[in-house]
Amino acid sequence: MGAGGKQTQAAPAGPQVIEQAWQINGKLYDLEKFSHMHPGGKRAIENAACHPNGEYFVESYHPDADVVYDQIEKYEVSGDVKLVKPIADEFKSQIDYTFEKDGWYRKMKKVAIQAVRGKAKNRNQKPKKTNLRGDDIYVAVDILHLCVLAMCTLLLWAGSWKAAIAVGVLRGACIMRIAHVASHSSLSVNPDLNMALYYASMIFAGTAPEIWSRKHVVRHHVNTNEDVLDEDRMEPIKCIFKGADWFDYHKNQHIYVWPFYVHVVMAWSFSDLILNASRATAGCAGYKPMQIAANYATLLTHMLITYVMPIYLCGWWGVFLVEINTLLTSTVFGFEFIVNHEIEGCDIYEESKGKKVDWGLYQAISSADFHPGEGAGAWFFNQLTGGLNLQICHHLFPGIHYRHYPELNKVIYEHMEKAGHPATRSDTVVSAVTNHYQFLKNCSEKYCKQE
Numbered sequence: 001m002g003a004g005g006k007q008t009q010a011a012p013a014g015p016q017v018i019e020q021a022w023q024i025n026g027k028l029y030d031l032e033k034f035s036h037m038h039p040g041g042k043r044a045i046e047n048a049a050c051h052p053n054g055e056y057f058v059e060s061y062h063p064d065a066d067v068v069y070d071q072i073e074k075y076e077v078s079g080d081v082k083l084v085k086p087i088a089d090e091f092k093s094q095i096d097y098t099f100e101k102d103g104w105y106r107k108m109k110k111v112a113i114q115a116v117r118g119k120a121k122n123r124n125q126k127p128k129k130t131n132l133r134g135d136d137i138y139v140a141v142d143i144l145h146l147c148v149l150a151m152c153t154l155l156l157w158a159g160s161w162k163a164a165i166a167v168g169v170l171r172g173a174c175i176m177r178i179a180h181v182a183s184h185s186s187l188s189v190n191p192d193l194n195m196a197l198y199y200a201s202m203i204f205a206g207t208a209p210e211i212w213s214r215k216h217v218v219r220h221h222v223n224t225n226e227d228v229l230d231e232d233r234m235e236p237i238k239c240i241f242k243g244a245d246w247f248d249y250h251k252n253q254h255i256y257v258w259p260f261y262v263h264v265v266m267a268w269s270f271s272d273l274i275l276n277a278s279r280a281t282a283g284c285a286g287y288k289p290m291q292i293a294a295n296y297a298t299l300l301t302h303m304l305i306t307y308v309m310p311i312y313l314c315g316w317w318g319v320f321l322v323e324i325n326t327l328l329t330s331t332v333f334g335f336e337f338i339v340n341h342e343i344e345g346c347d348i349y350e351e352s353k354g355k356k357v358d359w360g361l362y363q364a365i366s367s368a369d370f371h372p373g374e375g376a377g378a379w380f381f382n383q384l385t386g387g388l389n390l391q392i393c394h395h396l397f398p399g400i401h402y403r404h405y406p407e408l409n410k411v412i413y414e415h416m417e418k419a420g421h422p423a424t425r426s427d428t429v430v431s432a433v434t435n436h437y438q439f440l441k442n443c444s445e446k447y448c449k450q451e
């Protein structure tokens with residue numbers, strides 16, 4: 001029996017039994033033994049287990065995917081193999097994504113990485129040693145951020161409305177700057193520190209770490225804007241796809257969705273409790289018992305510090321403080337993420353189905369930026385959102401820390417222009433939100449009336 005991924009012979013003439021495998025470019029690998037040596041940590045590699053297209057992760061998280069293919073060659077398994085957890089073919093995209101050597105993504109990536117390394121060289125660093133994840137200063141600021149957030153939470157329990165405002169803003173920023181960045185293993189070069197900060201920030205964020213990893217890191221980032229596979233779309237509250245289940249109430253989604261947006265973090269926490277119980281969104285390899293326990297521990301601790309303690313200690317005033325906290329966190333966080341993909345021009349899923357499409361170019365077209373460029377405003381939104389304002393860059397380089405995004409972004413925009421697909425971008429967050437409103441309205445006019 002191969003529990004824990006160990007390859008053993010079940011019987012002299014029987015099949016080789018493996019707990020789970022990584023399917024990359026159609027070949028099977030047993031990366032369990034390699035996972036402890038993975039520079040991005042064991043956890044990052046586990047996200048791709050049992051996925052039918054592990055090459056998505058290899059290509060998007062590594063500056064040079066060919067080096068990785070060479071490194072993992074010795075872990076390839078062939079012959080008569082029996083998988084305890086089979087490859088999850090239901091995660092296969094209906095688009096035939098490619099990573100051609102002379103394709104758009106690979107060529108752009110090479111130039112963009114060189115641009116970042118070239119800049120580092122100018123600062124007298126060895127180019128090959130350039131740290132593409134967060135550096136010590138960013139990690140220190142993130143730890144300080146969590147400490148201040150914890151102190152403000154205690155002051156909120158004491159009844160301070162000023163502390164409730166601070167907690168709301170700091171939580172919103174914590175989700176984007178710490179939880180989201182750590183979920184992509186790009187916060188720190190130290191995988192253990194990265195994981196510790198992921199779990200700590202999730203307690204304040206109010207979502208379950210394992211659900212986020214499957215829903216966002218695997219499904220949303222691999223199959224962006226794909227109906228059914230991409231779960232970051234808030235269905236059935238709203239709809240954006242022609243092929244989705246449209247109901248009559250969706251005609252007014254561009255109006256009724258706003259009160260929901262400003263309470264989204266609360267809905268998020270409670271829905272994750274249900275998802276964890278039902279083990280839905282389990283992803284490819286499913287949840288381990290410890291992961292389910294970690295999800296419950298994070299969610300229940302979050303609910304205790306965010307809802308129970310203020311109301312228990314302050315009564316009705318506590319309810320008011322909870323509402324301030326929820327409104328501000330949801331607004332600061334929500335208004336950054338709703339404009340990332342649901343903007344006119346990003347919905348190219350239907351027209352791409354059944355075709356060969358460069359994966360990177362699909363990601364670039366199906367994402368949208370706001371407040372790009374240089375100057376104080378661009379810097380502020382890059383820092384506040386942890387790079388979510390440069391969403392195109394984030395989808396093309398999810399494993400690189402957002403401090404490098406402005407440099408990468410110049411190359412991305414140039415290559416998109418050359419390919420005849422200029423980046424979808426809004427100058428400000430206000431224009432991005434206006435464009436999102438118009439997109440929701442257009443979707444319901446186009447699709448809902450056909451029902």
Ligand SMILES: [Zn+2]
Nearest residue numbers: 180184216398
């Ligand atoms: Zn992400």
